[in-house]
Amino acid sequence: xxQSAVLGFPRIGPNRELKKATEAYWNGKTSVEDLLKVGKxxxxxxxxxxxxxxxxxxxxxxxxxxxxxLDLSVLFNVIPxxxxxxxxxxxxxxxxxxxxxQRKATDSEPAVDVTALEMVKWFDSNYHYVRPTFxxxxxxxxxxxxxxxxxxxxxxxxxxxRPVLVGPVSYLHLGKADKDNLELDPISLLDQLxxxxxxxxxxxxxxxxxxxxxxxxxxxxxxxxxxQAAVKKAYTYFGQQSGLPKITLASYFGTAVPNLxxxxxxxxxxxxxxFVRAPEQINDVIAAIGANQTLSVGIVDGRNIWKNNFAKSxxxxxxxxxxxxxxxxVVATSSSLLHTPVDLENEAxxxxxLKNYFSFATQKLGEVVTIAKNVSGQDVSAALKANAEAIAAxxxxxxxxxxxxxxxxxxxxxxxxxxxxxxxxxxxxxKPVFKLPLFPTTTIGSFPQTKDIRINRNKFNKxxxxxxxxEKFINSEIERVIxxxxxxxLDVLVHGEPERNDMxxxxxxxxxxxxxxxxxxxxxxxxxxxxxxxxxxxxSRPKAMSVKESVYxxxxxxxxxxxxxxxxxxxxxxxxxxxxxxxxxxxxxxALALRDEVNDLEAAGIKIIQVDEPAIREGLxxxxxxxxxxxxxxxxxxxxxxxSGVSNKTQIHSHFCYSDLDPNHIKALxxxxxxxxxxxxxxxxxxxEFKDYPNHIGLGLFDIHSPRVPSKxxxxxxxxxxxxxxxxxKFWVNPDCGLKTRGWEETRLSLTHMVEAAKYFRExxxx
Numbered sequence: 001x002x003q004s005a006v007l008g009f010p011r012i013g014p015n016r017e018l019k020k021a022t023e024a025y026w027n028g029k030t031s032v033e034d035l036l037k038v039g040k041x042x043x044x045x046x047x048x049x050x051x052x053x054x055x056x057x058x059x060x061x062x063x064x065x066x067x068x069x070l071d072l073s074v075l076f077n078v079i080p081x082x083x084x085x086x087x088x089x090x091x092x093x094x095x096x097x098x099x100x101x102q103r104k105a106t107d108s109e110p111a112v113d114v115t116a117l118e119m120v121k122w123f124d125s126n127y128h129y130v131r132p133t134f135x136x137x138x139x140x141x142x143x144x145x146x147x148x149x150x151x152x153x154x155x156x157x158x159x160x161x162r163p164v165l166v167g168p169v170s171y172l173h174l175g176k177a178d179k180d181n182l183e184l185d186p187i188s189l190l191d192q193l194x195x196x197x198x199x200x201x202x203x204x205x206x207x208x209x210x211x212x213x214x215x216x217x218x219x220x221x222x223x224x225x226x227x228q229a230a231v232k233k234a235y236t237y238f239g240q241q242s243g244l245p246k247i248t249l250a251s252y253f254g255t256a257v258p259n260l261x262x263x264x265x266x267x268x269x270x271x272x273x274x275f276v277r278a279p280e281q282i283n284d285v286i287a288a289i290g291a292n293q294t295l296s297v298g299i300v301d302g303r304n305i306w307k308n309n310f311a312k313s314x315x316x317x318x319x320x321x322x323x324x325x326x327x328x329x330v331v332a333t334s335s336s337l338l339h340t341p342v343d344l345e346n347e348a349x350x351x352x353x354l355k356n357y358f359s360f361a362t363q364k365l366g367e368v369v370t371i372a373k374n375v376s377g378q379d380v381s382a383a384l385k386a387n388a389e390a391i392a393a394x395x396x397x398x399x400x401x402x403x404x405x406x407x408x409x410x411x412x413x414x415x416x417x418x419x420x421x422x423x424x425x426x427x428x429x430x431k432p433v434f435k436l437p438l439f440p441t442t443t444i445g446s447f448p449q450t451k452d453i454r455i456n457r458n459k460f461n462k463x464x465x466x467x468x469x470x471e472k473f474i475n476s477e478i479e480r481v482i483x484x485x486x487x488x489x490l491d492v493l494v495h496g497e498p499e500r501n502d503m504x505x506x507x508x509x510x511x512x513x514x515x516x517x518x519x520x521x522x523x524x525x526x527x528x529x530x531x532x533x534x535x536x537x538x539x540s541r542p543k544a545m546s547v548k549e550s551v552y553x554x555x556x557x558x559x560x561x562x563x564x565x566x567x568x569x570x571x572x573x574x575x576x577x578x579x580x581x582x583x584x585x586x587x588x589x590x591a592l593a594l595r596d597e598v599n600d601l602e603a604a605g606i607k608i609i610q611v612d613e614p615a616i617r618e619g620l621x622x623x624x625x626x627x628x629x630x631x632x633x634x635x636x637x638x639x640x641x642x643x644s645g646v647s648n649k650t651q652i653h654s655h656f657c658y659s660d661l662d663p664n665h666i667k668a669l670x671x672x673x674x675x676x677x678x679x680x681x682x683x684x685x686x687x688x689e690f691k692d693y694p695n696h697i698g699l700g701l702f703d704i705h706s707p708r709v710p711s712k713x714x715x716x717x718x719x720x721x722x723x724x725x726x727x728x729x730k731f732w733v734n735p736d737c738g739l740k741t742r743g744w745e746e747t748r749l750s751l752t753h754m755v756e757a758a759k760y761f762r763e764x765x766x767x
Contacts, residue, residue, distance in 0.1 A: 002317070002326050004372040005057035005296055007213065007250060007272070008164060008336025009046045010361050011064060012523050014343055018042060019527045022065060026527075032091060039065060043150060047159045053365035056372070059213065060154050060161035061147040062336060065091065066098040066526050070117075070130040072171055073097065076196050077141045078132050080178060086112050090143060098130050098526055100706035115679075116706050118176070119525060121618045123217060123253045125303065125339055126532075126574055128525035132175030134184060140192050148203045155208055163204055164336075167214035167249065168193050169230045174218065187230050194237050201244045211246040211269065219263075220254030220274075222623050231262040239267025248272055252298060252335035254622050255281045260288045270294030275316065276301045276334040282316070286323050294328045295320055300367045302335035305520075305534060305576045307359045307394075308367045310374065310387040317375045331372040337361040341520035341531075354515050354536060357394045400580075402513070402538035409588045416595075417640035419648070419670055423695050426648040426672060433607060433649050434560060438765055439719075439733050439758040440491040442698070444655050444675060445564045445610065446503075446738035447481045447496035448747055457501065474499045475552055482557050488752050489759075492608060493561045495553035497740070503566045503612065504574040508533035510545040511593055514575070525705070528741065534576045535586060541593035544600050551604050562653065563601040563609040568594055568638040573615035583619075584630075587638040594642040602646045610653035611643055613669070614737070617661055636668035643671070657700070657737045663693050672696060677736045679703040679718075687725045697726070700736030701757075702750055707742065709749045715757030728765055733758040 012018045021038035024030040043063050050058045064071050073079065074094050083093050088101075095101070100116035103109070118131045147163045154161040168190060177184035204212060216231065223231075238244060246269035255278035256263070263271065270293045273285050289295060297320055299313045313331075320329045343362040347355060359367060370383045394400075419426065460470040481496030500506040508514040515536045521529040550563040568590035577586055594611065601609050616635055621628040643652045654669060657677040666674055678686070678699035690697055701718050702710045710718075722731065733754060739747050 002321065002372045002375045003056040003330045004054070004368040005162075005272075005330045005332040006050055006055050006059060006337065006365060006368060007215075007252070007298075007302065007333050008059045008062035008338055009050065010338055010340065010342050010523070011042060011046070011062065012342065012521060012529060013038075013042045013045075014346060015519065016521055016529060018065070019529055022527045026095070032089070035065070035091075039063065040153065043153060044157060047154050047157060047161065049362065050365055051159050053362075054369040055365055057211075057330065057332075058154075058159060058161045059164045059336075060150045061163045061165060062338070063150060066094055067128075067130050069132065069166055069171070069174070070094060070098055071146060072166055073130070073132045074143055075146055075200070076193065077139060077143050078134060078175075080117070080133055080135050081137060082114050086110060086114075088112075100703065100708040102706075102708040113708070115708060116703060119705065120174075123220075124618050124620065124622055125253070126522075126524055126530070126615065126618065127339060129174070132171060132186070133178045134175055134181060134186050134189060135178040136181040138189075140189075140196055142196055142199060145200065145203055147200055148207050151204060151209055152207055160208075160210075162211045162213050162248070163209055164213040164215060164250075165197075165200075167216040168197050168234050169227060170216045170218040172230075173223075173227055185226075187227055190230050190234060194234060198238065198241050198244065201238070202241075205243050205245045209245045211248060213248050213250050213272070215250045215252075217250075217252055219251035219256040219259045220278075220622055223259055223262075228259055228262040231259070232266065235266040235268055246270075248294070248296060250296070252277070252302070254278050257281045257284045258623070260284060264288050265290065268293065270296060270328075270330070272296035272298060272330075272332060274298040274334040276303070279316065282319060286320060289324075292328075294330060295324055296330040296332045298332050298334035299371065300331075300333045300364050301579075302333045302337050302364075303339045304579060305340055305358045305360060306579050307357055307387065307390055308364075308371070309391050310367075310371060310384050311391075313371050314374050317371060321375060326376060329375070331368050331375065333364060333368060337364055339522060340364065341517060341522055343519075346519035347517050349518050351515065353393070353397065354399065354534075356390050357397075357536075358534070360520070395580075397537075399513075400537040402540060405513075405538040405540050405589055405592075408592055409585060412588060412592075412641060417637045417644055419640075419644050419646075421648050423670065423672060426651075429648045430651050430672070434492075434651065436491055437762060438728060439731060439761050441733045441755050441758045442490060442492040442562070443485075443494055443751065444700075444704075444735055444738045445494050445497055445562070445612065446500070446740035447484075447494070447498070448742055448744050449498070449740045450744070453477060453498050457499075474549065478549060478553050479556055482553055482561070484748070486557060486559065488748070488755050490751070490755060491559070493553070493557060493559050494564060495549055495561055497564060497738070499549055502530060503738070504571050505531060505533050507545055507566055507571060508575065510543070511539055511541055511590075513537040513539035513589070528705070530574065532574055532576050535572075535578050537578075539586065539589040539593055541596050545597055547597075547600050547604050547606075550601060550606050554606060560608050561606070563598075563606040565594055565597060565601075565609065565611045565642075567611045567613035567616070567654065568642055569619055569635050570613050570615040573619050584634045584638075587634065588641065591638040591641040595645050598643055599645045602650050607649065608651045608653060609643070609646070610655065611639065611671075612655040613639060614655060614657040616656060616665070620665075632662075632665050632668065636665065639669045639671075655737070663690050667693060667695075670695075673698065673732060675700060675732065675734050678722075679736045687722055691725055693730075696730045696732060698732030698734040699726070700734060701754060702735050704735050704737045704739055704742055707746055709746050710753060712753040712756045712760075715754050716760055719757055719761055723761070728761070
């Protein structure tokens with residue numbers, strides 16, 4: 001009989017309970033006991049929900065208060081020394097590593113001032129993990145037994161679970177050497193790490209775990225030979241140890257075929273592969289696994305919200321059953337459901353027709369169970385009939401097709417994606433317009449979204465404020481931000497974006513072809529959750545989206561104010577995209593809508609327009625080859641289609657964050673100025689990569705995801721390091737990202753210190 005499995009479930013709670021509890025703890029409003037209680041309640045609710053849905057294999061240890069990779073770093077004592085000298089409780093160490101910590105001394109506690117570890121995108125998703133950082137004085141050891149404790153929690157509820165951990169090879173390969181240990185290749189630490197994995201696995205077996213899931217998502221990357229060898233070595237080692245549970249080795253987010261040789265013959269109970277992202281690997285995978293090993297078929301999408309097509313999925317799974325037998329096949333989610341909203345039933349306001357096309361994490365539990373039952377020959381005819389009707393209704397929906405949009409995409413040519421002149425000529429025309437000093441200062445866009453802003457937005461959405469009253473409030477917030485920036489003497493201003501709920505959702509709400517949720521929250525990192533809009537049909541812009549606020553901001557200051565837009569690739573990547581047309585087409589549709597907005601901003605007198613693309617790197621296909629090369633071409637072209645309709649004197653900016661960027665890809669965008677996350681980078685080679693970048697650049701100087709306030713001297717030191725490699729005449733001074741999540745006081749201090757540092761260098765570079 002075919003079993004069903006879920007690789008992981010969202011840990012945020014159906015109503016963002018984890019976010020509320022975590023932030024209350026950070027703000028000193030609740031105790032650690034209160035926070036731990038909420039975590040326990042969420043775990044119990046998740047396990048019971050899956051049990052009631054009939055899922056056979058339920059994950060444990062998929063919960064985290066911040067990030068599952070960071071949990072492993074704490075568990076294995078991969079904790080840089082700067083976090084260990086304050087005698088913080090283990091949970092506070094975890095939070096300090098994730099978000100930094102700055103605290104004044106009290107009678108009972110010393111002062112604390114530590115920066116966060118680097119945060120990086122989890123493969124090509126919008127989830128961020130905290131990168132393991134391996135210092136010279138690292139000593140591996142177990143700190144507690146979190147996976148065991150959570151397994152026992154579930155066991156006490158009468159629920160047998162399969163604990164999940166990131167596997168040793170992926171954990172090391174996704175990490176980096178600390179700046180005091182740059183010669184280290186993290187994979188060389190495997191021999192030291194494997195005994196700790198063995199110990200925790202033995203503890204799990206002793207507690208009653210019969211199977212564990214070890215995630216090795218790096219198997220979908222282009223792995224060097226030594227990392228492929230490490231896979232073989234690690235799992236051969238586990239096979240030689242006694243007292244371990246059965247191991248299912250899981251990969252996801254792409255094809256593992258190029259690395260299959262490393263998996264052949266491994267002494268594991270089974271493998272999981274992602275057949276949503278890479279269905280073409282099925283025959284190679286079946287041929288590679290051993291005679292008694294199971295195959296977990298990831299066929300229910302863990303990354304998107306569209307209803308599964310039961311007929312197609314059943315047909316696909318039957319291929320595996322026909323060759324392996326039902327007892328060796330498991331129907332599973334393609335990956336953890338971490339990347340999907342919790343429950344579609346929380347969406348009372350969704351159009352009923354559209355709602356019938358969607359499936360959130362809770363609904364996906366039923367999908368894996370139904371497919372497994374269908375393949376096993378059980379009667380699920382009612383579910384199959386309802387599913388077939390929904391799939392057919394979506395294919396014929398009036399929401400989807402707009403011929404005018406299709407025609408416009410077909411009309412895109414090289415002229416539409418090319419600026420009127422190359423950058424050197426544009427720069428000469430822009431200099432007399434802007435008259436900027438050396439080291440011009442700016443911010444990335446958003447300013448703190450205060451409680452007052454959220455309250456008034458909520459009142460407006462509920463009809464408790466008129467449009468006129470709400471506009472008056474928004475204008476007052478814009479003026480507050482403008483006056484503040486003038487006061488601290490920033491050179492290029494922003495309007496602060498008080499009217500925007502989210503950098504993608506705000507624009508999506510004004511574009512035809514999008515749908516929106518009320519409670520469709522997904523974790524991006526830590527306590528930062530996003531509500532991705534859903535692309536349901538062809539996309540177009542009925543009217544201007546941001547011109548009014550930008551024009552008002554520019555009207556109340558003599559300094560230049562940037563118009564702020566979100567780029568086509570980021571709008572695409574941070575939405576749930578359609579799965580019935582390719583992403584390139586969706587990107588071009590968005591580009592054309594944004595082109596209209598860029599042109600309208602210019603016509604309204606806005607001379608600097610920033611089109612942010614923080615997600616452009618995450619969209620890069622995970623493997624080198626034709627698909628990646630094609631993406632680099634069409635993603636850059638989509639950006640240029642959006643931005644190339646303006647005159648030479650209009651300055652186009654863009655912004656990128658939390659990505660390992662290819663300078664050639666950024667160059668292809670042909671933006672006049674780009675700003676890039678840099679505050680957590682400690683590798684001088686990263687600066688050197690952009691040394692020959694021809695246009696202007698701002699390397700972000702402070703981490704806006706942390707409440708910590710850098711001093712003027714810290715800014716000076718950071719800039720000084722950059723200027724040893726990067727030419728001063730091309731360098732802009734700015735934060736890492738927008739300031740939406742920060743408080744006003746820390747924002748005021750950080751930006752003031754940043755401006756003071758810029759002025760210091762202007763003095764140094766006089767004459």
